[in-house]
Amino acid sequence: MDSKILVIGxxxxxxxxxxxxxxxxxxxxxxxASDIRKGNYEVMESGPFEYLDVMNKNEVKEVLEKHEITEVYLMVAILSVIAEQNPLKAWELNMNSLFNILELAKNGYIKRLFWPSSIAVFGPDTPKEMTPQDTVIKPSTVYGISKLAxxxxxxxxxxKxxxxxxxxxxxxxISYKTTPGGGTTDYAVEIFYEAIKRKSYTCFLEKDTVLPMMYMDDAINATIGIMQPESLPSYVSYNLGAFSFSPEELAEAIKMKIPQFEISYKPDARQEIAMTWPQSIDDSKARKDWGWEPKVGLEEMVDIMLQGLHFTI
Incomplete structure (x- = not known):
């Protein structure tokens, strides 16, 4: 039977x-495609779209049956920064949306399910460098707690x-095609918009805060790639890495292309979250178990972002 795929969120x-x-x-x-709000023009025009509230399990079930869905990608989440502002709402959405889909899968309505976790599962006690797949996991944010759960x-x-x-x-x-959604790493997208429009940017993290990052195309390829094997031998949630940098290092890479660009730093509450996260990721298990390999490096990502945004801003 051919795959029929539902993307929620x-x-x-x-x-x-x-x-x-x-x-x-x-x-x-x-x-x-499905969401509680409409998507961009290309998503809405290129194929089927369903207005769908993932918190309503019966509504989800109807869409699954209507389209004879075999696979679901559940991409709904309230991200780290916004979750800290409303912890109970974030917990309710992040967890109950997952429970609804897991129950439907358990009852045979879905053959295969993708659910996104995050480096936010790691906490201040986790090793920062080359964070292992199996390690101390004690998140300190609402988002991280919900992802670990x-x-x-x-x-x-x-x-079971x-x-x-x-x-x-x-x-x-990091992507130029869609705006960020309230995460601690949003600066790495915002900086490109401001570099092109104003030639300056005020970063909400300290200049030497190193975090693991990835260009969106690699993340998409990994998301689809992990769904391909008939089974996975080791884990449900896999570490994934590509490259790491600090705001200062990213600014220097941008200056190579826009020499007049200037950056300043005004850390806010997001700095506290960033300090609890890893600086680099050991993703050797994903590479071994299902062939994960990133394609885009830091310099190439900078070129892609600047070129892409020149045509959209």
Whole structure:
């Protein structure tokens, strides 16, 4: 039977580009986008779209049956910064959306499920350099706590009920095609907009705060790639890495292309979150188990971002 794919949260930063890539691979009519708000023009015009509230399990079930869905990508989440402002709302959305889909998968409505985790699962006691797949995991943010709980529930449903659920611990993601959604690494996207428009940027992190990052195309390829093997031998949620840099290092790379660019620093509450996260990631398990390999490096990412935004700003 051909794959029929539902992307829930298709109007978000990852979901938008994921839908378009999946439609390129599987055909427009076989990939149904869904969200509580409409997506961008290309998503809405290139294939089916359903207005869908993932918190309503019966509504989700109806869409699954209507389109004879086999795979679901659940991309709904309230991210780190916004979650800290409203912890209970973030916990409710991040966890109950997952429970609804896990239950539907357990009851046979979905054959395979993708759910995004994050480096936010790690905390201040986690090793910073080349953070291992298996290590101390004690998150200190609402977002991280919900992602760690989600990982454990995904493992439970896989082991207890045989649910085929797969997950990636995303690092910070960088793209010019969609705006960031309230994460601690958003500066790495904002800086490009400001470099082109104003030739200056005030960063909300300290200049030497190193964090793991990834260009969106690599994240999309990994998200689709982890769904391809018939089974995964080791984990539900895999570490994923590409490159790491600080705001100062990124600013220097931008200055190579825009010499007049200037950066200043005014750390806010996001600095406290960033200090609890890893600086680099050991993703050797993902490379071994399902062939993960990033394609875009830091310098290439800077070129892509500046070129892409010149045509959109």
């Amino acid at each position: 298709s109007s978000g930063q990852i979901g938008t580009e994921l839908v378009l890539k999946l439609r390129e691979i599987y055909g427009n009519k076989n990939v149904i 989600g990982e454990n529930w995904c493992s439970y449903y896989r082991n 009920y045989g649910v085929d659920v797969r997950s990636i611990r995303y690092p910070g993601l």
